[in-house]
Amino acid sequence: MKIEHSSVHKRLFRYTIPHKKSFFLAFTLLLIATAADLLGPILIKIFIDDYLTPKYLPLQPLVWLASSYLLLQLLKIVVQYFQLLQFQKIALQIIQQIRIDVFSHVHRLALRFFDNTPTGSLVSRITNDTEAMKEMFVEVIAVFIQNGVFLVGIFIAMFMLDVKLAFYCLVLLPFIWGLMKLYQHYSAIYYGQLREKLSQLNAKLHESLQGMSIIQLFRQEKRLRSEFEEINDEHYKAGMRNIKLDGLLLRPAVEILYILAVILVLSYFGISVADSPVKIGVLYAFINYLDRFFEPVNEMMQRLSMYQQAMVSASRVFDLMDEKEKNPVMTGEQKQGVQKGTVEFRNVTFSYDGVRDVLSDIS
Template sequence: MQHKDRVLSAKEQRAVFKRLLAYTKPHIKTMTFAFVLLILATGADIVGPILVKIFIDDYLTPRVFEFRALVILATTYIVLHLSAVILNYVQLFTFQKVALKIIQQMRIDVFSKVQKLGLSFFDRTPAGGLVSRITNDSESIKELYVTVLATFVQNFIFLIGIFVAMFYLNAQLAFFCLFLLPILFLLMQMYRKFSSRFYADMSEKLSHLNAKLNESIQGMSIIQLFRQERRMRKEFKDINDQHQKAWMKSMKLDGLLLRPAVDFVSILALILILSFFGITSLNSPIEIGVLYAFVNYLDRFFEPVNQMMMRLSLFQQAIVSAGRVFKLLDHDELAPTQVGDHSAKVTKGEIEFKNVTFSYDGKTDVLKNISFKVNEGETLALVGHTGSGKSSIINILMRFYEVKEGEILIDGQPLQSFSEAELRNRLGLVLQDPFMYTGDIKSNIRLYHEHITDEHVEEAAKFVHAHSFIENLPNGYDTEVAERGSTLSSGQRQLLSFARTMAIQPKILILDEATASVDTETEEAIQIALEKMRKGRTTIAIAHRLSTIKDADHIIVLHQGEIVEQGNHEELLKQSGLYHKMYLLQQGVEKEVGIS
């Protein structure tokens, strides 16, 4: 599901820019130092044409060549030029160093925020779009700090210095030149108004590209299996064409309102200056040095204006990208957190649901008035057809989502009174499709818990009968795991997930179709391991194969989010209800394929 980003208003863009500037506060001392260097460098650069003017009017025109004075003048000019070069290098390096630190912090802020968001947010947001915000958008913001702001500040101070020098040379002409500023300001405002629309469209299309690319890579096996390459190429091409069209619109705007428009204004300004000196020369002599200095300053005036206009496109891209990033940072759909100061502890592992109703979207209830209790050390099995609400019970017990109505208790304490760390350390979850990280086997079992030693890792692997296959790998526990564990079989990944869970020694064990991806031979070994794992632990198991939960203390049968039957295996068979039908159906299938 793609979300279309709204074009920011002028007021919102100003707010975004102020927020970007707020990131500079921790670096205010360093930036003040860079500003001082910038002012000194600008002053040294501005004085150059005045020295040339003095040489022309005081020495060259009257043909007065005093060696000592000319040496001092030439030396001063060279020293000022070299000083300007050195100071500009240091201040630019300082500005960019600060800029990189700022963008580094911003990326950490965005990534940290993503880690805190609730699963409901990820249910509706494409992964590729999030990647685009963390990478592409932050890269655009980096250009703002590294290139745009430094250029704008440097050139703004330079323009002020040029006008000061112009007023020093000829106040009347400098005053006329001030009328150029409203024209340039109008050009900038027109550019910002139209470009904001184009860059918002470009950023959105880039997010769609990343989302489609991520989807294609993740589902490559399905794409190739069902020969969907042509369709995916067409969909990718369509989005890519839309992105290219958005770029073309921005390029046309850049070609019209950036350098060509500024060059036209600069020609008008040159005509103004030459006309002024031409008319003045009819009544009184003019100083050639002053004419040279004005023309030189005019050329220097429009060069920074051109630089700022050319970087205005980067500025607008950064504002649009920052708006998208801040929208993510301000998103309030956080993962559920502990309520109250009292942090409850899981001691026995008793679980109780009291009239729990839950909805993912706030409209359609997927669980309706669910109530049950699991005593310490007991095993509860959840069965039902696809979509009956089995996994939803697990999701809200793990507190991935908040319940709509009702209450969940662990050891008599409300679920929200437990800290996230307590729940994650005391509740062990094994999913049907376990996720493997890049790294070695050892790190995938330990998951970087410092208190879990190599000995504990090996003990956990032996406990779930994973040690034998790990030992047969090329480097044993140090064998590198490919992305998502693609080089391992589904059964091997499942065994590793069991070992990962047992390594933390949970008090409550939650199994979500834990044996669905395991072959019959491996399942037998896992059933033995599960029997050991369940001892002394409260267990909730979602089971597709009813034969695996015959010995459960209690079985709940769900249908369309409601409990329709409950009891142990024998009791449910005697009821001749939904469980009985499911059991007979599976028994028939197993006999048909020769499974005993």
């Protein structure tokens, strides 16, 4: 059974509800750190346009500007540390709860499920897949929230500097959005294949180790090696497809958009110089903000690969948690007891699934 991403998002969100106060604190710290970071170029712009360009260099205002800049940078560093610490603490607590829920649910499943499901696949879901989910909370969500707020702040600062040019820069957003959606579409397919092959590798390895005595007794080493090599080769091919996709659509494509944005800004200032003098401080601030804008975009694009891994892993974990066939339990209050001490099996055949016999004609 395949779970849609929207359903996975809702279920993951439910795990965050008990931590809403901690999330509020982390988000408040994030806003403070973002504001401190974005005010830096504004102070440098004031220094260039109001003091350096007109060669007006009074000591007291310059000391005030320099002190304010240093204090903002120090505030940003300190607040960012506690903000990241808070986000990661929440993430680890959520994954801790998910692992306990999965482990407890597996213990309540019927024996037929374990007869039909390789043990290695279960181990992979409870360990590898929950670890990938942890990376999503620790790396992806924290980075997306932080950089999302930062990008909004950058555009606010751009509009404060030059409204017309800021509107021109908004043209870049559809291209960035399209690039992210294209990457998300293909990486979802490739990472699903990669996680599935990893699960098959774990299952094959676990079964081989568990049945080693039988494998060696019947001289099946070559056959098992051939089967393992085949799955391993498929895992390698899936990994290479991911690498090629990352190499094409992550940093190189974003770098091209960044170059186009710089050309746009320089062209705008080059054309406007005929009507009015260019403010060097405003030009510096815009180029600085563009550079700061595309670095978070790069980070978010790179985290999309982790996001895809985590969504595939979360789907596999929730698929396991949605398994309905539970272990039968005793009903009623009557206590069961042995009346006679003789048990006999005569021509017994037994199967969990009704297809493959576990016991055949046992007496």
